[in-house]
Amino acid sequence: MHMQKHKAASGKSASQAIDAKIAELGDWRGETFKRLRALIHQADPQVVETLKWAKAANPLGVPVFEHGGILCTGEIYKYKVKLTFAYGAALPDPAGLFNSSLDGNVRRAIDFHEGGKIDEKAFKGLIRAAVAHNTTKAKPKR
DSSP, X not given: OOOOOOBOTTSOBHXXXXXXXXXXXXXXXXXXXXXXXXXXXHHOXXXXXXXXXXXXXXXXXXXXXXXXXXXXXXXXXXXXXXXXXXXXXXXXXXXXXXXXXTTSSSOEEEEEOTTOOOOHHHHHHHHHHHHHHHHHSOOOOO
16 A cells, blocks of 8 residues: 555645644644644654545545554544544553543544543553554455
């Protein structure tokens, strides 16, 4: 699988478009997303930022963090910042970070609210576990 530079509709790179979105928010949600994004990059320096699922209601699309497949997506709502882990149900979560989408068979999410604390060590561990999951998945036999 080859990686390419993903461009937002504006012609900016995905990372530049995410930077602009964070700056545009100018509130706790932007600061929270910025911190989570930095932690993702600390946990996995090879992470690739992309944008997917752009539509009229969300022309930027959804920020996606990938390494060997989707690690997690980041969505910003009025009252929360939500990170959804593509294979969260398969990941160890000893600190109990997952607090949303707990009934699904595959995905798990973490909702971050204003004033909430981020367990940085546990969060980075979850990112590393997602990378390990994606990069060690059984490859289909040909």
